[in-house]
Amino acid sequence: YGLLSARITNPKGDNPGELSNQMPITNPFLKELMESFLSVGGRKDKSGSGIDFDELGINEVVDLLDNSNMEAVIRDFGDKNPLEDPVIHFYELFLHEYDSKVRMQRGVFYTPRPVVSFIVRSVDELLRKDFGLEDGLADTTTWEEMAKKSKELKIPEGTNLNDPFVQILDPATGTGTFLVEVINLIHKTMVEKWEDHGNSEKKIDQLWNDYVPKHLLPRLHGYELLMAPYAIAHMKIGLKLYETGYEFGSEERARIYLTNALEPEKDFSSRFAFAIPALAHEAKAVNEIKANQFFTIVIGNPPYAYESANNGEWICELIKNFYFVDGSPLGERNPRGLQDDYVKFLRFAQATLSETGMGILGFITNHGYLSNPTFRGMRQSLKDEFTKIHTIDLHGNSKRTEYAPDGTKDENVFDIMQGVAIIFANLNVNQSGVRQILKSDLFGLRPTKNKTLNNLKLSDVVWDSLKPSSPFYLFRKVEDKLKAEYLEGQSITEIFSINSVGISTSRDDLCISFTAEEAYKTTGEFVSLSPEMAREKYHLGEDVQDWKVNLAQEDVRTNGLTMKYITPVFYRPFDVRWTYYSGNTRGFHSRPRGQVMNCMLGGNNLAICSSRQVNEEFRHAFVSQTISDGNSVSLASRERTYIFPLFLEGVDQSELEFSFETNTKRPNLTPQFLNRIAEKMGLPQVEENLLPKGLTAEEIFFYIYAILHSPNFRSRYLEFLKIDFPRLPLTPNFELFLALAKHGGNLVDLHIMKSPKNKEPIATIIGSEKIQVEKVSFSDETVWINNEKTCGFKGVPEEVWKFHIGGYQVCKKWLKDRQGRGGQNPRSGRILFKEDIDHYQKIIVAISETIRIMAEIDEVIEEHGGWPGAFVTE
Known part of the structure; x- marks a missing residue:
């Protein structure tokens, strides 16, 4: 990646011995690291000592790059197809070949460009409308100027009054997709502004080359833990700047750091100073940022990892805030969901903006926190912290087999099973008296969602206004009257x-x-x-x-x-x-x-x-x-x-x-x-x-x-x-209580196979003497258990065949568990003996009777006042 960056930004350099000079100045870590390799190992000499670039394959890579049509490559990087990012092909292949376990352990998933574009554009829109910054993410208004606009704003201690207010952080930078999109939007904003002021194209190029080192790179920050995406992020930012016409005439670096966002500043300088000076310098630089920089924009796609590898004392202490609701502990035996990495990154972002006192969070994450009861303390904390929250549930949860409201297929914008959601959370002292929680949903196929997001403005979204309340603080729309009615009941x-x-x-x-x-x-x-x-x-x-x-x-x-x-x-x-x-x-x-x-x-x-x-x-x-x-x-x-x-x-x-x-x-x-x-x-x-x-x-x-x-x-x-x-719900009516208890008792007897009804089969077995489960299917009120459909249980009503208990279609599940299978652990289908056949016939009866009794339960409730009347005390 460093070589590719060097080739693009310095087309004529082709000597591996001069590689350190060719490394982009925007990445001082890689530049210094290459210098260290060469100074320690040198070029391999006749004695066999030093580094042999031929053995390492470096010369081969240099030759490949030198003979490539780099201008065509650069043009391809400028392709605005929202579904394509050529750089990511390198990284996807790298992860597959190098260490696919890292991807799963760290929850590394590339964010589609339409999603990134929507989040970045929306944050820009919020800065303009809610914070009064007319240039959005490109705005260079200082803290002193912001304080003059708002008497409520408290400038963080240690902040230089002349520092720009808009300071951007992607705490899980990955391959830099969000930061590249930020550069893209800022460049577009500034060019349009300068054109409006009547500047020539040449003048605009000059203004841009002044703006980047003074007002862009110092405000753009990223943390990345893994070396490969860290290198790619630097490359992509260098490529984007090159594409915009930036000539790299400054020593200003791209402020992406090789570090873990979920760990506080640490002094590694003594550990690395002797062995790897480049790491020591990188650690010193990021410690300075973590200790002294106040961020007002936190954006990105944090990793989703239920089995989190981030268990440091600092973040685990910070996350404890989510383990309480209404001032009391959650009272759950094992709320492991709160240890998911995406939750920790949300808590990190919340704490970061809280420390600054003002700002915007824009993330795409797992959508489980919107309604899962384990996250009720988290929802309450976010609700109480931020002045305005927008959530867009993108759904796509194949674990739940989600469908669109019209019954059509719903797909994820990622190649993962877990559904996702976008969240924007404003912390704005000028709006502290008005708290808003807004929710929207986006269903459909992936291409449809991508197209929608690519063209959508936050202000054009149709929102549901929510009022999350105890005990669940749901980030979803509920009917208040029905909720109060339901909560009158006793939890099991x-x-x-x-x-x-x-x-x-x-x-x-x-x-x-x-x-x-x-x-x-x-x-x-x-x-x-x-x-x-x-x-x-x-x-x-x-x-x-x-x-x-x-x-x-x-x-x-x-x-x-x-x-x-x-x-x-x-x-x-x-x-x-x-x-x-x-x-x-x-x-x-x-x-x-x-x-x-x-x-x-x-x-x-x-x-x-x-x-x-x-x-x-x-x-x-x-x-x-x-x-x-x-x-x-x-x-x-x-x-x-x-x-x-x-x-x-x-x-x-x-x-x-x-x-x-x-x-x-x-x-x-x-x-x-x-x-x-x-x-x-x-x-x-x-x-x-x-x-x-x-x-x-x-x-x-x-x-x-x-x-x-x-x-x-x-x-x-x-x-x-x-x-x-x-x-x-509890009924005050003793007669109704006993009537329901009678129906419930009949169901229990049916389900534990102790009802006289179980012994009155409604289906008959047909077929050969050897009843073996080969393949289960259903047609003509018959459950077939062989390929030829000559053997099975006849007289099974379709409603019985389709009946579910929990997640199982019962009549199908019982037989499929006895069906033969191939694969690595093959087995023959089980032979059903008389007791098995009798048992399956009893299941059919039990389900048929269950359907009948369930209807009778509703009838007896209706006779005594219906819902909720039968359960209301007069």
């Missing part, structure tokens, strides 16, 4: 004393079996092998933090391989499998969730299985009698299954806020919730267990289960059910 986490996400084995193919006998046999064979032989036989891959082959084997050997540890596990809807369960963390299972799962080991309990968040419709409620898998209701990462047991078994009473007599069966229901039911219906409470008189724990459980299966509940509160655990 407030109903049950304990809960946890389901178990995680980390190696399902090994740990989960179809039968108890298979589980016993597989576990025995696994522990009989050496770790490496077991790894190979069971395709276990590399060890991870929470699951290692030797620890899994040790867990089984320590506890012993006996049938008492072979346990049924609710794996998928209507699909109970078997596993070896010791309850030990990082053993045979990575995370067995012992406290909650111990309640389920006896098989005499019930548990509601639900999700905290859902991507589309809320269908995420089922019941289990056994330990349950973390993906039992959905495989989607944000739809992990949480388990809420009805009764407490094997739980230390000291861990609970309310103790029971030792000889009583202890409901896992909070005293506060039981008190509220009693108050709502005017019932006294039983002293021993606080249950409202006339109600059993099971009836309360069944009532909850019925509400979760109400179609009107699911549709009415759809937007709220997407963002946090469901909240359940």
Whole structure:
């Protein structure tokens, strides 16, 4: 990259020995580094010492560049096709060939030019309209001049009054795309201004060559951690300046620094001064910037990395601000989403502008923070800090399979699965009395989004005005009346004393079996092998933090391989499998969730299985009698299954806020919730267990289960059910409560296969004697399980076939999990024996009856006043 920069900015230089002189002055680090290589190694002589440029391939590169039509290359760089940036082809190939893991670890993704152009133009527009700076990003108004305009403005301590107010930082510069676009816009602004003043083309060239070292480069800053994009960024800025006619007649550098934005200033000079003087000088320069420079514009595309590598003390302390909402801790067990790099960069930008006291943030990031409940403290903090926030949700989340409102396909502007959003946040002391949160959405195919952004002005966007409020502070439009109505309900986490996400084995193919006998046999064979032989036989891959082959084997050997540890596990809807369960963390299972799962080991309990968040419709409620898998209701990462047991078994009473007599069966229901039911219906409470008189724990459980299966509940509160655990309304009507409990009990019986209805099949098996699952399909009310469509289950209504529980199309999922597969770990389709056939027929009945009962639940609610009348206390 340095050689390419040198070739373009100094076309006649072709001697590798003079490379340091050819390096652009805008990149003093690379220039000094090349000088160091040559001074330490020299040119290789006959003795074999020094650097051989032929061995390194440098001469070959020089020859290639020297024989290239560089004028044509430069013209290509000037191509204004918004979808193409020739420089990035070098970098994409480099990452692929050199270290693709760096890309994933650091969340490095190139930002499309239409996105960059829109963000830069919008920041320029905001500077003009909201800050009164007529030249936008090109404006050179000083701090002293700004202070005269605004009595509210406090100039940061240590700031030179003659310094320009507009100081620009891209804290995750990457290949410099944003800074190049800033140069492009500033050049256009100044040329138009000078033309309006009647200057000739020659004069404009002179004015531009004066402007760049005095008013452009000193205001343009970038931080980049990785060496390759750092070098490319310098190259791209040099190329852009060259393209604009800048003649590099000054010693002024491009202020892009090789540093981590999420680390404070550090004195590395003594460490690098002797070994690598160039690094020492670079470190000194960036320390000066980090310590003394106040930025008013922070723009860019920070990395998205859920498993953040940035865990320094400074940024981790800074991010703690987002772990509180309404003055109290979030109260979440593991809010890992707040450790994502993009969140840390947003917090960095917020702190940077807060320290300056005035400015604009313009980022494109993961869009999860807009509504995910884990980010409610972050949203509140941003709302309270900034005077105006614009967010444009670009959607494109393939993890959620997002669609446009008209049902058409929606695509991401990046080649990633995670949806993204643009945020502009103003901190303007002149508007401190007026707080605005504005939201817009952009759906569609990628080319459509790019075209829209390339031509869009911020002032032309149609905005929804938001009023984020406690407890979620959502950056999305909600109906206030409906929200208040929904929040009257009890969160399922407030109903049950304990809960946890389901178990995680980390190696399902090994740990989960179809039968108890298979589980016993597989576990025995696994522990009989050496770790490496077991790894190979069971395709276990590399060890991870929470699951290692030797620890899994040790867990089984320590506890012993006996049938008492072979346990049924609710794996998928209507699909109970078997596993070896010791309850030990990082053993045979990575995370067995012992406290909650111990309640389920006896098989005499019930548990509601639900999700905290859902991507589309809320269908995420089922019941289990056994330990349950973390993906039992959905495989989607944000739809992990949480388990809420009805009764407490094997739980230390000291861990609970309310103790029971030792000889009583202890409901896992909070005293506060039981008190509220009693108050709502005017019932006294039983002293021993606080249950409202006339109600059993099971009836309360069944009532909850019925509400979760109400179609009107699911549709009415759809937007709220997407963002946090469901909240359940309580009725003051005792008769309605019991009627709903009856329907809920019938559903539970159907779902655990204990209803008499389960034994009345509505579908028949057709086909050969050997019923083997080869390929699953559906037509003519028949679920086919072979390629020829001669074998399957006939008499299955289409609505039953299409019925979903959580993220699964149940009738299809149960069979597909038994279907043959190819690939690296091939297997034959399972043969269905009589008990399997009987079970699948029971599933069909259960779903058919579930559809009927769900409709009846809504009917009985309607008979008692409907929504919300049936749940309002008169």
